Amino acid sequence: MDMRMRGRRVLVTGAAGGIGRAAARAFAGEGAHVAVTDRDAAALAALVAELRAAGVAASRHPADITVEADVAAAVAAAAAELGGLDAVVACAGISGPVGTMLAETWTTKWDAVFDVNVRGVFLVLRAAIPVLRAAGGGDVVVVASDSALVAAPGMAPYCASKAAVLQLARAAAVELADDGIRVNAVCPSIVDTPMSRGDLGIDRDDTAGFAGAAYAVQTADEVAAQLVFLASPVSRPVNGAALVSDFGYSARSSFPA
Template structure:
């Protein structure tokens, strides 16, 4: 299926690895010109490998949780692209894993909320003037199934993803009159370097005993939500968890 994305321009945050890098590759394959943003310098390596119409992706390295830095780099990347049609907010951290609430440091709580929620808010706020000028603009937020279900020892992460999902919904309602669609993807466990580190599985998820998706599979969901093919889809969260959350705990 032609996703009708050729020639469009996208800004992807958290693009140095994992879902963000996979999304950048998937969008580039659809002919989308890219601006990539991450706190890690490796974002420049990802950008250099993505060439559309002879032009490598633009990139910038910054902490999106810092208001001044966020504003400057978002403006710079939009200027490099010449305009903006799509914004994909992948930047995120997991924070403490397996840490009870009473042992969770305030600094850890604040950092997870700052990166996962405030960073998305700052990036979208700065990008909005450009998005309002675009034809069929779309925003996709990478939340998590943790916006709906909880795991012990991950209170900051779950709280941040629930807040992020509600932010996406609020933005979708507010921006609908301007034609800006805002949707979210909410995957369960994704095989990324971050999740491998969190779960102590450096060799990967073979034999994990639960379903795991790839970053490329999540990227496909994001590409669909970016595409004009999904024009009627707005304020929606795609929960890709293999149907696990639909199951009942009733011992039938």
């Protein structure tokens, strides 16, 4: 299917690794012009060099997603370099204290998760709105999680933050519909990324990875394809939606049949 992304201008946050890097490559592969941001300047430089070597129009804008001035500057610079923005894809996120029960969770750890996962998405979205309006509309896709809908012990900050991200996307979709701006969310289950490997005690360089795990795991490239679909004109009627990609886990009943 032609995603009709050729020549569209896309900003990807959290692009230094994991889902964000896969997303930048996926949009580039569809012919989009890509701007990337992350606090890891060296990884951004390597990614942009890779994209440009493949003939892709790409630019990098290092920023800390939790710092208002950084986010505003990165969005403005990306729009200036690409001549505007047609889509913004918010991938930056952290897992926080996985395995720590709520009663033992420090306030600083809770705040750190919300700063990146919720405040970061809010700052990016707010900075992007006037740029997307200037383009006559556009698309925003945020990376939430199936943890916005189901919960596991020891992940309260992450679950709560992703639920907030999902509801922020819905609220923004309602507010911005008349501007021609769509806002959707992807809610994947476990994704094979350096972050999830670290959370689950798997070496990031282990080629076996999640092989043999008792649960289904998707790749960052699979999530990136979901992001491309939701940011593309192909999905024009879809707005305020949560694309849950969890291998059907949340659809299962606990009824013992």
